[in-house]
Structures are given as structure tokens and as C-alpha cells.
Amino acid sequence: MLDLKKRSECPISSSLDIWGDKWSLLIVRDLMFAKQCTYGDFLKSDEKIATNILASRLQMLEENGIITKQDHPDSKAKVLYKLTQKGVDLLPLMIEINLWADKYFTLPAERKEMIEEVKKDKEDFIRGKTAELLEHIDN
Amino acid sequence: MLDLKKRSECPISSSLDIWGDKWSLLIVRDLMFAKQCTYGDFLKSDEKIATNILASRLQMLEENGIITKQDHPDSKAKVLYKLTQKGVDLLPLMIEINLWADKYFTLPAERKEMIEEVKKDKEDFIRGKTAELLEHIDN
């Protein structure tokens, strides 16, 4: 059991207490955009997270109801990680990060494509993506 | 000079490399919502950031163009910290964090009030607040 110590009653602070580190939102990103879902998939991401850190972040995110484990349809040895409703609700936040980054960094072509879609109709994109992410979720 | 090492080309990752720690967004929050501006003001925030960490984060944020130092009108001993355009552009992100937190935490009355205003007309709130924050900025 990882203990979460709230630094204050501020909502920003409380949120950062859960996912405000260098890795957690990358895990959320993978679950949102790359659709990567197994432990090994996270390890394969470009940023090369250390395996012990990954395990610790997954536990933290699960304990705080952002993600859930599910049985992998193919094998008992594999674990499927999915976003919960609470996790999917981070989508608008992730989109804003992308939009900010779009203004100040050069985005890779594939992500740029997604952002252009967002720019056309943000609300619509969020609706569609949320529905997609919530498929087959049994929180 | 604090060195920023990019973990990957991903925009989320690059953004987190700058402000993706437990403290940076709290500094941005203070500059956005509490209007706290001096070094001492940051130290007085509820979360009680350590002074060396504060100094290091302020330097990082300044080097990455999120904040700037300005002369304090009252005294040469004081330093005024302000958000740059790049910093102010984090407002939509901060709002989404607040909205997320509003759904999953209990907000303090004062912040709740702001969020209700946001809910009425998000775009309008952002326009107004952005204009307010950009007053007297000489990036």
C-alpha cells in the first residue's frame, strides 16, 4: 500500500499528489493514445521507464482509481491495464497538454494529426475518444 | 544552468520534462490564481515548499520561459515573479485540472466559486483571465 500524503486541500495539489510526477501521465498517455495495455508494452515506450518505477506507478494509479487490471483474453500470464472512468476523465487535461506542446514544441507527425482533429472540434473529439475508451470497462 | 534532458520526442513527455514534478505547477497556480509573486509569497503557500527546491524550480521555469523576474515597484530587495505568455498559456490546462479535481475531490469554497464561473462559460473565463494575466508583461 503506497501512502498518499495530501500536502494541502488545494485541488491542484491533491491532483499532483496522485499523478504529478514525471511518469504517471505517460502511463495514462499510453492507455489513451497508444492503446498499449500490458506491463511489457509500457516498458517498450520511448521514454524507457525503469521496471520498478513502472510497478510502483501502476500500483499508485490503481489504488487511486485511475486504472484497473483486467484478465488478458489471450493468456493468464498477461495483464491488461485499462483506464477507469476517473482515468478517462483526464482526457481533456491530456489534450490541453498536447495543445500547449503544439504551440511550443515540434510534434511528431502522428500526434500532430490528432491535434489537428482536436482543433477542428475539441468537444466532439473528446466525446468520441471518451466513448471509445469506455468500451468494455467494468469499473 | 539546470540541464533539461528530453526523454523522447513526445509532446506530453517534453512538457513533463519542464513542469512535470510535484511543485512546478503549484508555482504556476500561485501566479495564476493567488497572484502571489515574490519569493517569500511562494514559501508561504499551504504546501510549504522547501526554499532550495523553490529556488531550483523557479530557475527551471525561468530558463524554460514559463516565468520572468521583474523589479518590484516597492523595493529593490524584492523580486516580482510573473508568468510569460508561455506560462499564461498553461491556463487551460490548469482549468482542466481544477475541473477534474472538482469531480473527484472536495474543493475549498473559494476555488469552487471560480470553477462554477468556468463551468458557465469556459472560453469566456479563459479570455478574461488571460487578458488579466498578460497585463504589464514585457516578455
Added chain:
DNA sequence: AGATTTGCTTGCGTTTTGCAAGTGCAAATA
């Protein structure tokens, strides 16, 4: 002139991170 305020810096012990290697169970292979 002496004391206080302000914005930091320095030292040092504790915690977190990062890397490599190891473990246990499931599944594929021989």
C-alpha cells in the same frame, strides 16, 4: 549604526530514482 527583511545558497541526512539482476508462474517448445 544595528536589526530585520528578502532572496537565495550550503550542508547533510533521508527518500526516491535508475539500472541490473533475480524470481515465480504461465505458456510454448522439444
Added chain:
DNA sequence: TATTTGCACTTGCAAAACGCAAGCAAATCT
């Protein structure tokens, strides 16, 4: 059936970051 491989972690340890207290120089107050 025996053995190797794959997968999801755990463990150990060195390195880095953090957190606390004290110190410090310049500006300001008394």
C-alpha cells in the same frame, strides 16, 4: 514430460533528488 521462453513483477544497490535547518549578502527599516 521436461525444458525453455515470456511475462509481470521484486530485490539490491549506487546515484540523484528532496527536505530541513542554518547561513549569507544586499537592501531596507528603526
